Amino acid sequence: MCALPEDALLKANNELNEVPEERAAKTESLRGKIGDLQRRDKLPQNCRTDDRMLVRFLRGNKFDVDKSLSQYTNYQNFRRKIPGLSVEDLTYDSVKEVLETGVFEIVEGKCSTGCQGIILYPPKWNMQHHKIEQIICAAFYMLEVLFEKHEDVEIHGIRLLEDFTNFSFFQQLKMEANLLTAGKPIMEFIQEVFPMRLKGVHLINEPWYVSTLIAIIKPFMKQKMRKRITYHRTNYDELNVYFSPDVLPATLGGSQSLAVPLVLQLCRD
Structure with missing residues (x-):
């Protein structure tokens, strides 16, 4: 150690x-x-x-x-x-299906301040097939493996990027319904449970109606957390201040292209 x-x-x-x-x-x-x-x-x-x-x-x-x-x-x-989070229940096999949807990705390389980047793709969450508890379990497992294999993340922290490309109004309504009951435990997980330094949350390609989702969980956010949310819309130049193109996938204007997503490489080994 x-x-x-x-x-x-x-x-x-x-x-x-x-x-x-x-x-x-x-x-x-x-x-x-x-x-x-x-x-x-x-x-x-x-x-x-x-x-x-x-x-x-x-x-x-x-x-x-x-x-x-x-x-x-x-x-x-x-x-x-949380169902599925016990030591006995939380395994790679238990979260594999969610991880394979591509809803999470780990950035190859580090952000400008040394942070580890994680990308969340809300449009890839199939809310008819995967409950919010399954998403939490997959995120929990991913972070456990990441912190276990890369000790420096504990020090440099994490920067979260949420890409809302092709996020439909119908998906928005379904997610609203989920967050009405799960908003509090999600923020509890981020702020009170997992010992990570969350240095920033960045939204890109977000449609106007995403503001409703933020409004639902905002009452559960600490002031420190609220100040760390940045809305980029489609301003990639601004995004690149935090995430340089060489660590982002091509879909976000970057140069990374992996045959097997890094999150799967990391979690299944």
């Missing part, structure tokens, strides 16, 4: 309060607090408490042990609450 390049370690120190000499002690402190909750049956006995897992939560909370414990508890409770 921590076989990271010097620039990542320096960023972790400057932005996340990560001091190598204190890492082990804080990890052990967090593990002890988790153990106390397990002994009182507040957390499941089979949850991961290895160093790799705990440092992920410490980085996500700037090495504040109590905040890390709070998010770790949210994470475990969320996994028990």
Whole structure:
């Protein structure tokens, strides 16, 4: 663990309060607090408490042990609450069908600030075949694998790009119905559960009626999250400030063309 390049370690120190000499002690402190909750049956006995897992939560909370414990508890409770998210149920086979639709893609290469880019294609979500819980499970699995295989993402963070090309008004109405019940857990997942640094959410090719979707989930957004949403419409020059063409697929004006989508390569191996 921590076989990271010097620039990542320096960023972790400057932005996340990560001091190598204190890492082990804080990890052990967090593990002890988790153990106390397990002994009182507040957390499941089979949850991961290895160093790799705990440092992920410490980085996500700037090495504040109590905040890390709070998010770790949210994470475990969320996994028990959402169907399909338990340790036993969440496997590649359980999310393969959703991932193969292409609703998610992982950007090849890094964004301008070192962030890992993830693309979400809402028009590819077949709401008649896949429930919102299945989409959450697929996203959860993808992030778990990404963070496990690429430790630097914990430090540099993630930038999400949502491409609404060919998103119909009918799809909009169907998604509205889903978000009325799922808007709160989705924002809970993003803001309170998964220990990721979400540096920005970018919308491209969004029709005017997408604003209704944002309005539904906005009450569940923290102010920090609201400030990180950028609407690009069809302004690719503006988008390229954050996502350079060499990391974007050809459909978004980029030069990337993979025979097998990176998200599938990463998750199935």
